[in-house]
Amino acid sequence: MLELFCGIGGLRSGLAAALGGSAGFTVVKAIDLSPDAARTYTANYGDRVDQVNIATIGAQAFDSYEASLWLMSPPCQPYTVQGPQRDAADPRADALRHLTEVLGQMKRPPKMIFLENVAAFEQSESLKALLAALVSAGYAVEQFILSPIQFDIPNSRLRYYLLATLDSGGSGSVAATARLLPDRCKPLADSSTSRTCASRTIAEFLDPDLVTADWLLPEKVVGKHSAVLDVITAQFQRSCCFTAGYSKRYKGAGSVLRTVAVTEAEEPAVASAIKAGVSAQYTESHANMQLRWLSPREVLNLHCFGPEFKFPANLSRKQQYKLIGNSINVRCVERLLCRLLEQQEDGTEADQPQRKRARTEQNAQPSNDTAEE
Numbered sequence: 001m002l003e004l005f006c007g008i009g010g011l012r013s014g015l016a017a018a019l020g021g022s023a024g025f026t027v028v029k030a031i032d033l034s035p036d037a038a039r040t041y042t043a044n045y046g047d048r049v050d051q052v053n054i055a056t057i058g059a060q061a062f063d064s065y066e067a068s069l070w071l072m073s074p075p076c077q078p079y080t081v082q083g084p085q086r087d088a089a090d091p092r093a094d095a096l097r098h099l100t101e102v103l104g105q106m107k108r109p110p111k112m113i114f115l116e117n118v119a120a121f122e123q124s125e126s127l128k129a130l131l132a133a134l135v136s137a138g139y140a141v142e143q144f145i146l147s148p149i150q151f152d153i154p155n156s157r158l159r160y161y162l163l164a165t166l167d168s169g170g171s172g173s174v175a176a177t178a179r180l181l182p183d184r185c186k187p188l189a190d191s192s193t194s195r196t197c198a199s200r201t202i203a204e205f206l207d208p209d210l211v212t213a214d215w216l217l218p219e220k221v222v223g224k225h226s227a228v229l230d231v232i233t234a235q236f237q238r239s240c241c242f243t244a245g246y247s248k249r250y251k252g253a254g255s256v257l258r259t260v261a262v263t264e265a266e267e268p269a270v271a272s273a274i275k276a277g278v279s280a281q282y283t284e285s286h287a288n289m290q291l292r293w294l295s296p297r298e299v300l301n302l303h304c305f306g307p308e309f310k311f312p313a314n315l316s317r318k319q320q321y322k323l324i325g326n327s328i329n330v331r332c333v334e335r336l337l338c339r340l341l342e343q344q345e346d347g348t349e350a351d352q353p354q355r356k357r358a359r360t361e362q363n364a365q366p367s368n369d370t371a372e373e
């Protein structure tokens, strides 16, 4: 396996979960420019990370790795709805463009490719170019947009996933984007948004040993940003997407936890908000709620990283949130990789009836995606 843009190794963790342990694969190379990500990766998995710019690695070198599976989460900044969405014109899209070109030049391209990005990537020029390259190299491609909440994890993180299998003798194909993984997850209540709820509560993901006082939002911050905070309680069955800016930004960066109990008067409204999977309207002022951040460990729990996952000493909280916010949900990846690996075993023709096969030009047309990230 080759792990590109490896970050803290969320994709690798998903692969280990899909295979029932890390004994089932070898990492021929893990590559990422970030020293913090590299240190964290090595501390957890032992493998060294090559801290090089992927855009500088040639097709010959990729051939020499002889990896049958590529896992990658290219930078999402060129596509995220929280940014200027410069798409392929953003220099941070260069490495993916380079990989797109490399795939067409390789003598021994990988049998399988798994890619993750923000949902808005589906509408990008970068993806259009990648799909065209994959089809011309003979890959059968499936695309999904899914959120962990569909896998009963109380967290929204709507993401685009691409599964490509080298279709030996096939002419290459791209299936229309699906918002459901057959037999493995439930549909979103409203397909245009990830506002829905899991059956599991946030309480299951909290750290029982955490000292609340260490994680409280400063009074000033609560006063200033009260209107944009997404306040949840331990009984909630949803939370917002945790981004790299969690604890630094307040709007749309992730939920904060109310530690003071809901009052009797508030209970009916809060209970119905929980049931509906939407934000609650509290009557108490945020200033009286003792709001706290979820700790990095708790966000890792929501991202389904195992309890053994640790950050190296001397990484600040903000650095940890940044790495986790850039990472992925291990459960979603696990389920999708199970599908990719099964398809490789079965041969790419096995799933024909479920695939609406079509040429790239037709399928590159994006669906409307206005959902939160």
Ligand SMILES: C[S@@+](CC[C@H](N)C(=O)[O-])C[C@H]1O[C@@H](n2cnc3c(N)ncnc32)[C@H](O)[C@@H]1O
Binding pocket: 005, 006, 007, 008, 009, 010, 011, 031, 032, 033, 034, 037, 052, 053, 054, 055, 072, 073, 074, 075, 076, 095, 323, 326, 327, 328
């Ligand atoms: C979305 S994050 C990866 C998330 C990863 N899957 C995880 O589980 O943490 C993208 C990563 O790409 C790295 N990166 C960005 N541009 C790169 C480049 N040109 N070459 C190598 N790494 C790069 C960043 O440092 C960042 O860690």
